[in-house]
Amino acid sequence: MVVPLLVKDLRKDYLVKGKVTSALRGLSLTASRPMILSILGRNGSGKTTFVKIATGQLIPGSGTVEIFGHDVISSPASVKGLISLVPQECRPWGHMTPREHIYHYQRILGNSREGARDRVQFISDMLRIGSFMDTEAVNLSGGQRQLIVVGMSLSAEADIYFLDEPTIGLDVITRKNVWEGIRYFRKLGKTIVLTTHYLDEASALSDEIAVVSEGRLLAQGTLQQLQNMLDYNTRIRIPAGFAKGSLEPYGKVVSESQYEILYTDEKRVEEIILSAGLLKTRIEIGPVGLDDVFISLVGGSIED
Numbered sequence: 001m002v003v004p005l006l007v008k009d010l011r012k013d014y015l016v017k018g019k020v021t022s023a024l025r026g027l028s029l030t031a032s033r034p035m036i037l038s039i040l041g042r043n044g045s046g047k048t049t050f051v052k053i054a055t056g057q058l059i060p061g062s063g064t065v066e067i068f069g070h071d072v073i074s075s076p077a078s079v080k081g082l083i084s085l086v087p088q089e090c091r092p093w094g095h096m097t098p099r100e101h102i103y104h105y106q107r108i109l110g111n112s113r114e115g116a117r118d119r120v121q122f123i124s125d126m127l128r129i130g131s132f133m134d135t136e137a138v139n140l141s142g143g144q145r146q147l148i149v150v151g152m153s154l155s156a157e158a159d160i161y162f163l164d165e166p167t168i169g170l171d172v173i174t175r176k177n178v179w180e181g182i183r184y185f186r187k188l189g190k191t192i193v194l195t196t197h198y199l200d201e202a203s204a205l206s207d208e209i210a211v212v213s214e215g216r217l218l219a220q221g222t223l224q225q226l227q228n229m230l231d232y233n234t235r236i237r238i239p240a241g242f243a244k245g246s247l248e249p250y251g252k253v254v255s256e257s258q259y260e261i262l263y264t265d266e267k268r269v270e271e272i273i274l275s276a277g278l279l280k281t282r283i284e285i286g287p288v289g290l291d292d293v294f295i296s297l298v299g300g301s302i303e304d
């Protein structure tokens with residue numbers, strides 16, 4: 001099978017008023033089969049720069065991006081029809097409605113009038129945006145305007161969708177409508193490359209997760225593979241001060257506002273509860289999550 005996305009050693013410097021910022025410093029990552037691949041990284045880690053290069057909007061200093069075997073940089077025309085994009089910062093036209101945006105976008109993509117109308121209805125139903133389909137964008141909320149951009153992108157019949165923070169500013173219910181849309185395309189065998197700062201979103205949707213920092217890949221794998229990279233598999237949340245000093249022998253202790261978090265091994269949980277006197281307080285026990293993986297990989301403390 002042709003690999004949906006193959007990124008090798010991508011480098012990009014920005015030069016502004018004599019000052020160089022290295023946004024990508026040898027980024028490599030792969031979607032080796034149709035999948036939802038989430039890219040996580042702190043602000044400024046190079047995610048949008050990567051998406052711009054992969055979608056042919058920006059030329060890298062060096063490195064390659066192949067989409068289904070086509071080189072994006074040397075032959076952008078050959079990948080144009082394969083890609084759809086939600087850019088990070090994109091404002092719809094103020095005096096057009098969501099219906100008009102999606103309809104005209106479909107027409108630009110070459111769909112017939114009837115086909116475009118069908119597609120508009122399909123997206124309206126999928127994202128559940130029927131109630132404001134005929135309201136001009138100027139009169140919509142920020143989240144509703146974001147949904148126009150998401151709707152336009154998902155209306156395209158692409159093989160790979162690059163969604164750069166598609167659910168930013170959306171309420172929790174609306175966000176899940178977008179997730180349903182993303183899952184629908186995944187089921188059709190499409191590849192979705194998603195950037196997000198919502199770790200619950202990445203956990204819920206991703207086949208694989210790539211964590212980037214300072215323009216490089218730190219790790220890529222399934223959620224389980226990333227969790228396995230940690231020294232501990234269990235986290236226990238304990239009210240601050242309750243067992244101070246008695247937790248250190250059992251693992252790694254991190255303070256988090258009102259709580260202490262003990263990272264430990266699940267086999268030791270019973271022993272910890274008994275010997276640290278935790279029976280007398282309310283504690284939460286669970287597996288390590290993507291937030292623990294993220295913090296551990298990008299190296300900041302929770303206080304950061």
Ligand SMILES: Nc1ncnc2c1ncn2[C@@H]1O[C@H](COP(=O)(O)OP(=O)(O)OP(=O)(O)O)[C@@H](O)[C@H]1O
Nearest residue numbers: 014016021023041042043044045046047048049050
């Ligand atoms: N047009 C630009 N000119 C100069 N520097 C830029 C430009 N765009 C981005 N940068 C710099 O490149 C680095 C990477 O930015 P990028 O937008 O790719 O990060 P990001 O991971 O998408 O961040 P965020 O999570 O905040 O969206 C940052 O240090 C940023 O300041």
Ligand SMILES: [Mg+2]
Nearest residue numbers: 047048049088
């Ligand atoms: Mg960005």
